[in-house]
Amino acid sequence: MPLTVAVQMDPLEGINIAGDSTFALMVSAQARGHRLFHYTADRLNYSAGRVWARANPVTVEPVQGAHFRFGKAVGLDLGEDADVVLMRQDPPFDLGYITATHLLERIADRTLVVNDPASVRNAPEKLWVLDYARFMPPTLITRELDEARAFLREHGEIVVKPLHGNGGKAIFHVRADGENLSALMEVFNVQYREPHMVQAFLPAVAKGDKRIVLVDGEVAGAINRMPGAGEIRSNLAVGGSAEKTELTAREREICDALAPELKRRGLLFVGIDVIGGEWLTEINVTSPTGIVAIERFDGTDVAGMIWDAIERGVAERRG
Template sequence: MKIAFLADPLSTFKIYKDSTFAMMREAARRGHAVYAFEQRDMVLEEGVVTAWVTRIHLTGEPDAWYRPEPAETVKLSEFDAVIERKDPPFDMEYVYGTYLLELAERQGARVFNRPSAIRDHNEKLSIGQFSQFTSPTLVSSNPAMLRAFHEKHGDVILKPLDGMGGAGIFRVRDDGMNLGSVIETLTDNGKRTIMAQKFIPAIVKGDKRVLVIDGKPVPFALARIPQGNEVRGNLAAGGIGVAQPLTERDREIAETLGPVLAERGLLLVGLDVIGDFLTEVNVTSPTCFQEITDQTGFDVAAMFIDAVEQQSRKAAQKES
């Protein structure tokens, strides 16, 4: 198979923990040809979507970890699979990228995750489709409604709808200290929609990343545990990742959402679960592959490449 990865610059990869690298390594181990390109490398010309792609060979070295061949322009439809692994921010450039990938799909490209599904699933707002699993939540730009939500629930989390890595998350306790300032800042004085959620005390045991691949849960989650006085468990915010078996509740959430999201074209999803509550549905570039594998021995990348191979075969059979 020829597999192309749409990712951030390869020079930015931290290969000891990067999930995209783990995918590439497993694909290469199986003998697949691995290619890489960035979002800016895509072009629509005369109705055809191409990209300036580079075939790479993994060296096994920690620093110069890949050897590139000369870049070439290739139709995205010529690949057996295109793996969308561009990290947020989910800005308009990201959206334009999904439009180009969607056009490429119409020309025969097999893109995972499906571009339209990525656009349709805001990673914060998507939990509203599964409210049976969420803590009390309000999405609004109205300062009065946000204040009333805090008054009702006392201890709340407020966060932007387009953040990543824990950026912009605030906790306001019962005393309401700095509530007005936080609301003004996050909503830009009522002009930007944000999310408020009742604080979940179980965060002290970790913000669990539950990976779901082709509708099926990985049997281990990575609990990202806040350190010190930090309320955020995100690894980017200093959290410590501890792999652990799924709880019954984790599995219930994953097995309920998994088939629904897979049917929509989301091959890989990262569910964030705190205690018994779903807090986010990550669809852009879910991570934690290597941390789970290193700590448990369960090969997450192998499960993912299995799914890519299976979906590519199914698509090829439909086309033949």
């Protein structure tokens, strides 16, 4: 049965359709006959129990620069007129993001929101992963320079990054001499009110950072993201490149450990990051990426798997 799908994301004008996971999901939905609407999170409204958005009907086509066509904007009641809301705007995970989860939570009993907004709010990528510390590299969360120095002495080399950063931004490698650590912590403490994440540096990152996509708790595929020349960051958004890969036994153990909780929380589309085949660094639930590259290397239809799971979820709600 055709569904009405509201896609909450960033402006369509600025996306690179060659690698954008949300666009791939939209193309797949349209091919199944689902009706698409687009809106940005700042167009959410609430009144008298209703949550609605000024949304545009949209058709998509995989032609960069001519990849979408809007119809006339309408006031779309997300609790009554939409079957599915895809919450796909990119972080930062700030108060605007958190507010959007609170608003969408008010219609989640009537409309399937992917991922579940309350679970997204309660599972920040670099904090929820602490529940699985047994799979993580040594980690410190702090604003204190002395604590960071002591952690550096213990582990030799470290990485410092924002607790709510995304896309590989503001990740710094600090070597054993600690040069610039004090200046770096000073800048971070001015820039961010929350603590920062400090982790032991993993030399294995030179061989890539694996993105594994899970759909409704099941592994849908993976890519290995290789850092560019002179980089430790392998995110595709900052110049990393993707290559075909397979899962290690340890990675499968990690996925098996996560699966029941992902399903319980309604986190249908999740991407996890693993370094060296064994070290879990993030559980991405806000706007995971990687499905286009996985499909290219593996020939799998990850977008189709996601829509299969969504359609099952809608059917279960309808009884």
